[in-house]
Amino acid sequence: MASLKDLRGRINSVKSTRKITQAMKMVAAAKLRRAQAQAEAARPYAERMEAILASLGAVVASSPTAPRMLVGNGADRVHLLVVVTADRGLAGPFNTNVGRLARNRIRALEAEGKQVKLLTVGRKGASFLKREFASRFIAEVSFAGRKRVEFADAEAVAVQVTELLEEGAFDVCSLIYNRFRNVITQIPTEQRLIPAPIPEAAAPATDRLAALYDYEPTEEEILATLLPRNLAIQIYRAILESAAGEQGARMTAMDNATRNAGEMINKLTLNYNRTRQANITRELIEIISGAEAV
Amino acid sequence: MATFQFELVSPEKLLLSRQVEMATIPAAEGEMGVLPGHAPMIVALRGGIIRVRENGAETETLFVGGGFAEVSPERVTVLADEATPLASLSRAASERRLAEAEAALREVQTSDPEAKRDAALARVLAMRTAVEAAQAA
Structure with a gap:
């Protein structure tokens, strides 16, 4: 049985761990609020962008000169996966979930005989996928140490993707990230970026609108600048959702850790008291039997 | 109205x-x-x-x-x-960004795609407007 001193040491160490996890939970809660506000602030732009894109896309998609970013290049051989994760761990299964989805996807695609290329945003995803798929990496981006991610950062990633598209480095591009459903639920999601999915439901209504709208300059020119922008906004949204999800996941994880630490302290304290009592009893018996022997 | x-x-x-x-x-x-x-x-x-x-x-x-x-x-x-x-446009910041945009424009090669050249030029013009606006404000 562990000595009293050992038990005391363990109780103290679990107590300080609990302090840390509790503090991390508080910090995550504060950051979550900020991240959520940022994600919500970005929503109106993305929504309006989608509306414009839907009306424009319906007009241009059928024409033979439609840009590659909208309709793809017809092939389906090389896939680029953009995987968004956090830069830090200690957030429960947050990073692993995305990593696992990406891993399954890569395996499935390669089993079909397709080539996969990887671009990761966030350090954790990079280190998770590097173990198995190091040869597929083409780039990794990290915003570690940054207080908040600006739109310009997401745009830089989008520019990288656009350049790769122009070089013909891939045919299809998808985004894998944690969608923020609520504080305790994040859903690992795959979203196609190129060719851009055009909302089907909007199509009949936009036919009427498209005929109505004037474009200045031409539809093609507007689309040529609108599409990279849309790519950037999709990536930005994924990064923001992932950031909010990360804080939510960390909060839940740290809450659990704090609770577990509390339980452990209770168990250890009980054990400590029992041992102490046993020691006293043993000493008493020794004294009494010593006195009787005299 | x-x-x-x-x-x-x-x-x-x-x-x-x-x-x-x-x-x-x-x-x-x-x-x-x-x-x-x-x-x-x-x-x-x-x-x-x-x-x-x-x-x-x-x-x-x-x-x-x-x-x-x-x-x-x-x-x-x-x-x-x-x-x-x-009102909240800072003159110093706009000037710095104008300088950055001009530097980016100088980097652009004639062999680059036209869209890229246009974008660099548009950026310089936009930043110039920002500097002028910041001066006037």
Whole structure:
């Protein structure tokens, strides 16, 4: 049985761990609020962008000169996966979930005989996928140490993707990230970026609108600048959702850790008291039997 | 006077959303004043100043660094790449960004795609507008 001193040491160490996890939970809660506000602030732009894109896309998609970013290049051989994760761990299964989805996807695609290329945003995803798929990496981006991610950062990633598209480095591009459903639920999601999915439901209504709208300059020119922008906004949204999800996941994880630490302290304290009592009893018996022997 | 719904959004937030009488937006092919009942249009924007009129007076002036606007008879939605109210536009910051944009333009090769060259030039012009606006403010 562990000595009293050992038990005391363990109780103290679990107590300080609990302090840390509790503090991390508080910090995550504060950051979550900020991240959520940022994600919500970005929503109106993305929504309006989608509306414009839907009306424009319906007009241009059928024409033979439609840009590659909208309709793809017809092939389906090389896939680029953009995987968004956090830069830090200690957030429960947050990073692993995305990593696992990406891993399954890569395996499935390669089993079909397709080539996969990887671009990761966030350090954790990079280190998770590097173990198995190091040869597929083409780039990794990290915003570690940054207080908040600006739109310009997401745009830089989008520019990288656009350049790769122009070089013909891939045919299809998808985004894998944690969608923020609520504080305790994040859903690992795959979203196609190129060719851009055009909302089907909007199509009949936009036919009427498209005929109505004037474009200045031409539809093609507007689309040529609108599409990279849309790519950037999709990536930005994924990064923001992932950031909010990360804080939510960390909060839940740290809450659990704090609770577990509390339980452990209770168990250890009980054990400590029992041992102490046993020691006293043993000493008493020794004294009494010593006195009787005299 | 008749009004229409004017919305200005940047990727980072919704800056304005209210009923206004008139808005002047820097369309790619020239400044464009929009009154209620304007014909539906989708226009590209260059870097410039957006002016909003309410109750017969100019109430808001903002710098935008390019983007798009969707105009319909009862609403105007501006999707700006970036938008800053003139009052909070810092002159030093704009000058620094102008210098950066000019440096980027010098880097551009004639062999680069035309779209890229245009984008670099557009950026310099937008930043120049920002510096001028910051000086005037």
